[in-house]
Amino acid sequence: MGFDVGYYVYLPPGYDTSEDRYPVVYHLHGGRPGGENKAIRLSRFIDAAIQKGTIKPTIYVFPNGGPISWYDMPELEHGMGESVFIDELIPHIDSTYRTWGTREGRALEGYSQGGRGVTRIMFKHPDLFLSVAPGGSGYGPEKRIQENNGYESEKLRFMPLGYNAWDLAKVYSSRSDKPDLSILVWDGTKCFNYEFNLKYSAYLNELGISHEFLSIPNVSHTAAGSYEVEGDRIMQHHQRTFDIYRPR
Template sequence: MKIIVRAGLGILLLSGSTNQIAQAQGKKKQKSNTPFRWVNQPSKAYADVPIQHKTFRSQSMGMDVGYCIYLPPSYDKSERTGKRYPVVYYLHGGRPGSELKSVGLSSFIEKAIRSNRIPPVIYVFINGGPMSHYDYPQIENGQGESVFIEELIPHVDSTYRTIASRKGRGIEGFSQGGRGTTRIMFRHPELFCSAAPGGGGFATEKKISENEGHESDRIVFAEGYNAYDIARGYARSEKQKQYPLRILVHVGTKGSNYENNLAYMQFLKQLGIEYEKLIVKDVPHSARLIYERQGDVLMKFHARNFSDASE
């Protein structure tokens, strides 16, 4: 098993736009009082963020669903040549979902592409639904995973010049999105060649596994619908040989989920599932701070996997 450990290199200065987004996203009172919506229009605070806000019509729910998309600078220029681009789907943290939650990371992606540190790539920031990347039929229109897999991905592939196969498709997320990334990558390895779950709450996933789907007295998921049982199923199935995943688990040493990420990586090792790991020293539970210090590692991980898959 290939293991890579990288420590932090130091904090970079934030851009003004990234600071604005961090402030907009970091107001916990506002977050807790905001009702879930499948479409969330960006405010003026997002004006300098290099994303476009779009919607598609969900046939299963009969309503519009929002997403944000980052298109590299060369996208429009290459229209005549028909050039196609790989896509990374980014799963936000927190609950409930919003397509705006993680878009500040696009500033790091833009800088990396413009400075030629990574090849051009599309990033899609999804809305994970009311239970953030879970299918939860107890809530009306609560099928977060199914809307993503069955409707958003086909919409993106039919609307933009993507490499519309697993060899050009990656998935990444942090915190709640790290949990979602892990479940989805093992449930649908035929869709993704590259996966980077970060800071996932794997202690909660373990609790769900060991308590017949109960995250709490109030929240109950389908039995087996968790990152532990799904990984076991993947390890036992032919899918692991047919659709081998390249996985990079990333977490900060000061993060609240650091210890349970180490435990989950040990669990993957016991299952014989290969992975790489990125441990970022002295960073708390924050995707933004991980991107400040080691975002290039994550972006280059996906780029390398796309390149290898296309050979």
């Protein structure tokens, strides 16, 4: 876009004193517009998990999702949030930091608006990620987009048609060559998106898309609150994949 876009990166203990390569988790923030600082508070949970040995040292990246977070909106100034992430940030991270540089060592998660972004991106680009974990996602608005000719509201339309979590899941499920995805859908039981997360999980089952569903008791719509209760389980979801494919 001819414009500098920021990100935060968490480098684990030992990164600066070793030559090791590390797996990477990309966390997509919630809310609109984008801001690379919106989810960095989660880094304290990540650091604590590494320090106590719950997960192995891992790089976490917190990008900026653009004016309509994680959507490509070419009619808006600096509006290519998804493409900047996929086409520019991921190659930049792999060339700048000591990552594995492979699908098996690259995970994707996010919360709320970021969970919507994770869901669309994982089904559009399953060749880039193996472990994925959308949380607190607004599958209700995604359903409105699907059923109303791309309109989320009277003033906001997403194009092309089919650019939503429901249709993209169906397209993915119909692919004969689809790469496997290790999917964890998670949400708090007091979140206003919880019922639609249950509906989306049932929809994935109907499509034959294997996944886990993590209910987080008594947590409202908050990424930090979800991590406070079940952050270790979310991080360990990615870690299981990393452990399988970790270079010897």
